[in-house]
Amino acid sequence: QxxxxxxxxxSAAPGQKVTISCSGSSSNIxxxxxxxxxxxxxxxxxxxxxxxDKRPSVIPDRFSGSKSGTSATLGITGLRTGDxxxxxxxxxxxxxxxxxxxxxxxxxxx
Amino acid sequence: QLQLQESGPKLVKPSETLSLTCSxxxxxxxxxxxxxxxxRQPPGKGLEWIGSFHSSGNTYYNPSLKSRVLISAxxxxxxxxxxxxxxxxADTALYYCARRVVVVVPGTATYWYFDLWGRGTLVTVxx
Numbered sequence: 001q002x003x004x005x006x007x008x009x010x011s012a013a014p015g016q017k018v019t020i021s022c023s024g025s026s027s028n029i030x031x032x033x034x035x036x037x038x039x040x041x042x043x044x045x046x047x048x049x050x051x052x053d054k055r056p057s058v059i060p061d062r063f064s065g066s067k068s069g070t071s072a073t074l075g076i077t078g079l080r081t082g083d084x085x086x087x088x089x090x091x092x093x094x095x096x097x098x099x100x101x102x103x104x105x106x107x108x109x110x
Numbered sequence: 111q112l113q114l115q116e117s118g119p120k121l122v123k124p125s126e127t128l129s130l131t132c133s134x135x136x137x138x139x140x141x142x143x144x145x146x147x148x149x150r151q152p153p154g155k156g157l158e159w160i161g162s163f164h165s166s167g168n169t170y171y172n173p174s175l176k177s178r179v180l181i182s183a184x185x186x187x188x189x190x191x192x193x194x195x196x197x198x199x200a201d202t203a204l205y206y207c208a209r210r211v212v213v214v215v216p217g218t219a220t221y222w223y224f225d226l227w228g229r230g231t232l233v234t235v236x237x
Contacts, residue, residue: 002156033221037157044206044230045157050223051213088157090224096173099147099159099210 003028004089004102011108012079020074020105022089028100032092034072036065039086039104048087049074079109112137114207114228122201122235128194132207132228138188140165145210147224148181148192150203158203162210163190197235204230 005023012018022034034052037045047056049065052072064075072089089102118130132146139146148160161171163181171179175194183190194201209226 033219035223037224039157044227045224046227047223047225051221056225086156090157090159092222098170098172099162101157101159104156 002103003100006102006105009106013110016079017077020087022072022102024070027095028091028093030070034091036074037088081109084109116207116228116231128197130192132190134188143212146190147208149206152203199235202235204232206230
């Protein structure tokens with residue numbers, strides 16, 4: 001059972017938009033920055049979003065992040081088949097003094 | 111370009127110790143802005159942070175693993191290691207080493223993220 005709650009799966013058609021939620025509490029998301037990672041099957045995770053809403057320069061602006069209260073959201077627009085992957089949120093949790101990940105969300109582009 | 115590479119036995123017997131090394135090429139593991147971490151992923155499951163090491167000597171562990179884990183570093187060789195004692199089948203996983211960059215923004219909170227990852231190594235616990 002992950003400290004951060006994500007939907008197990010989401011799906012949408014190519015070209016559409018999808019959002020992935022990450023729900024936590026005041027000991028984690030409520031007081032710390034969130035980062036998001038994409039893991040294409042068979043490969044290592046890759047950072048998409050850091051500090052809630054910032055993108056590394058190599059990440060296209062189709063990917064966006066936001067945070068409100070104790071929840072964070074990853075948005076992906078203009079979906080492509082290449083976006084099919086598992087997506088994880090992560091943050092610090094003061095109650096365990098450590099890094100916590102969400103359980104992951106599998107994105108299917110239909 | 112900094113790269114991370116995990117190495118170590120791929121098969122460990124139950125009750126024995128899992129030992130892995132992460133070799134950092136193209137740079138060092140010193141520096142105030144970086145923590146060096148181990149993260150694992152059981153087959154078909156999500157990511158689990160095991161612990162992080164800083165060159166200052168500070169080390170943080172996942173409370174659920176803390177009694178069995180030791181992360182240490184060999185700064186001169188640009189390597190850091192993981193030891194996990196008394197393993198069981200539940201410790202079978204893909205083990206990643208990763209770099210966590212920490213950014214201090216004056217006047218605001220500090221943020222971090224994992225910016226570099228190794229390719230991972232699958233360790234199976236079985237007799």
